[in-house]
Amino acid sequence: MADFFLICSDNPQIVDHARANARRRLLEMAPDGLIDEAGGPAWSLITARNPSVPYAAAADPRGAAVVIGSTFDADGTKISDLRSPSEACRIQAMRDYCLRLNYGAALSVGESDVLVAADWLGLYPVYDYGDDSAFIVTSMPGLLRCHKGFRAAVDIHGLVTILLLAHSCLGHTMFQGVSRLRPGHLLKYGPGRRLNREEVLLGAGPSAPRDIGETVEAFDAVLRRSVGSAAREGARSVYLSGGLDSRLVAGYLRQSVTGELSALTFGDRRDMEMRAAARVTTVLGMAHERAPIDMNDFPAFAGRAIEADAMSCGLYSLNEYSFSETPRPLLLTGFLGDVTMGAGHVGWGRESSLDRHTFQAMFSSVNAWGLSPGIVREIVRADDIDDVLLHVWRRLRDEYDSYSGPPWQKSWWFDLYHRQRFLVGNGCKIMTLRSWPVLPYVVPDLLRLLRALPLPLVAGRRAQIELILRKFPELARLPLARAIDRQWWHLVPRKPRFWFRFQDRVKESLSWHWYDKFDPWEPRVFLRTFDFNGPGWKALREEARSRADDADAWLNKDIVLQLIPPASTDARLRRAIVDAAGRKALLGAVLCCRRHFS
Secondary structure, X not given: OEEEEEEEOOOHHHHHHHHHHHHHHXXXXXXXXXXXXXXXOOEEEEEEEOOOOOEEEEEEOOEEEEEEOOOOOOOOOOHHHHHOOOHHHHXXXXXXXXXXXXXXXXXXXXXXXXXXXXXXXXXXXXXXXXXXXXXXXXXOHXXXXXXXXXOXXXXXXXXXXXXXXXXXXXXXXXXXXXXXXXXXXXXXXXXXXXXEEEEOOOOOOOOOOOOHHHHHHHHHHHHHHHHHHHHHXXXXXXXXXXXXXXXXXXXXXXXXXXXXXXXXXXXXXXOHHHHHHHHHHHHHOOEEXXXXXXXXXXXXXXXXXXXXXXXXXXXXXXXXXXXXXXXOOEEEOOOOOOOOOOOOOHHHHEEOOOOEXXXXXXXXXXXXXXXXXXXXXXXXXXXXXXXXXXXXXXXXXXXXXXXXXXXXXXXXHHHHHHHHHHHHOHHHHHHOOOOEEEOHHHOHHHHHHHHHOOXXXXXXXXXXXXXXXXXXXXXXXXXXXXXXXXXXXXXXXXXXXXXXXXXXXXXHOOOHHHHHHHOOOOOOHHHXXXXXXXXXXXXHHHHHHHOHHHHXXXXXXXXXXXXXXXXXXXXXXXXXXXHHHHHXXXXXXXXXXXXXXX
16 A cells, blocks of 8 residues: 555644554554654654555654655655755745656645645545644545544535546545645645645646657657666566557566566456467566456455545446555556557547537546436435536536647546546556556656647557557567457558458447357456446445445435346446446445445
8 A cells, every 4th residue: 555644733632543543544454564654743644555665754853754656756856855944945846746756645744834746647646634623634535534523424516526427526525625636736734724725837848749750759768768767766567458558668668677577467368458468478578477357356345445535536447456465566557558648538529510629528428437417416415416517517617628738638638637537547546555556658758748749640549559660560560459349459450451440340330238249259358347247346236235225315216226236137238338337436426425424
């Protein structure tokens, strides 16, 4: 794990009580974890981590500084800058850490204030809460119960955002009075209980490359530098999914290290992802570890997820928990490569009838992964539900409109700050239970480069595909386990392209039910573990149905039981993965109400 709990209060008894409870709770969750404490009469900071977590700390009775995560930049800001007697110096150091942290958080406790920042995209979770007696910042909402003054109550705005998008947004959580730090911001708590949030700008990037050749060289330089830095920090393993993103990372890791390397892949030996990844490890000379997923463990995994983030990240995926019991070193990942370098979801915001990007088109695309506003209106028990829905919609629209850049970048930023940050980025937090993730595709240099590029150079993964073709031709020739509607996908086709187009049209025309029967020879761990009719999700459906009474004060029990069918009945879904996401969010919300509010 990699978590922290910081409480500030003028009452030493409140601080001591919360410190003892937080320490006990963290030890229960990670008996063999490394626990560090620092504090004074008016504050206490506790951190818990596994040995793989990059960590630095400096403390004395007057204050403390902690950095969780690595910057891979030896020449940048030091942790000593977070202990400077100058407030201006500490704030500038915190801005630098916000931009330089690959994944993680930085905290600085001074004599009269507290500064906190996460990585610039806000992938690492930071939550804050304050009442008349204390102020708390933590990475895990469940730890708020350690403060005896905390009273859990449902935030209807937070509940609505979770049901609409399958994750929280706009800073809301399921808890009233609890906020999650937004991307690109640092938090300052000072005298008089003043709480301020300051935006940290990404800064100017390089001049835009003129053609695809210059674009490929620019991406190559960024990835070579970021993966090489991770290798110098000790990274020798990569999470290899069989797709394009992690394959590129594995190639750069092999370029950076001549010694032994390893790769980790989820699933069974017969899965297409496993078979594609195995070919990559053979070419690169990597040891290949297989991590099977037992879906019977999903109920236990869901319980841990709900305790960890109280549904802020929804209940989209539980797969990463399957290897969380085995200690592992730094693990390079391809997370978010498809939506950063590949601009994978930019088309979600394009209004085809108008031939331009609009918020309405983007909202419709992301709302497809949740429950429709009409269903949310009927299921949430709140007298002002219409006002809440309108307020959430308008704030999301205003946020979309606030993004700078050409119209397509509004859709790009919106996807990064919302769905990717929560649903995909949550896998990083799960991995910290026994390892530590490294994300080469979200370094600020790459984001600045992407912001400067015209869409034709990156759309459809053009630059990413051209990069692997030019720099790693031996990897480009291997088949990819890419989309759920293809058997294999080749960057260098071995069959005429019309065959792939015909195959795609046939498969896309089939329902999930008939596709499963038509194509049993195409096992995919992604399809199997995300299947709402699979054994793990059926067990969770039964648990949620049995707890529907406990959530009836907030969620209409009758509609809950309609949307979450019993295990004896298969859910009828037109799109197996997409249409199930909203029901999984509802399922998680029911269990969260039972765990935290009933």
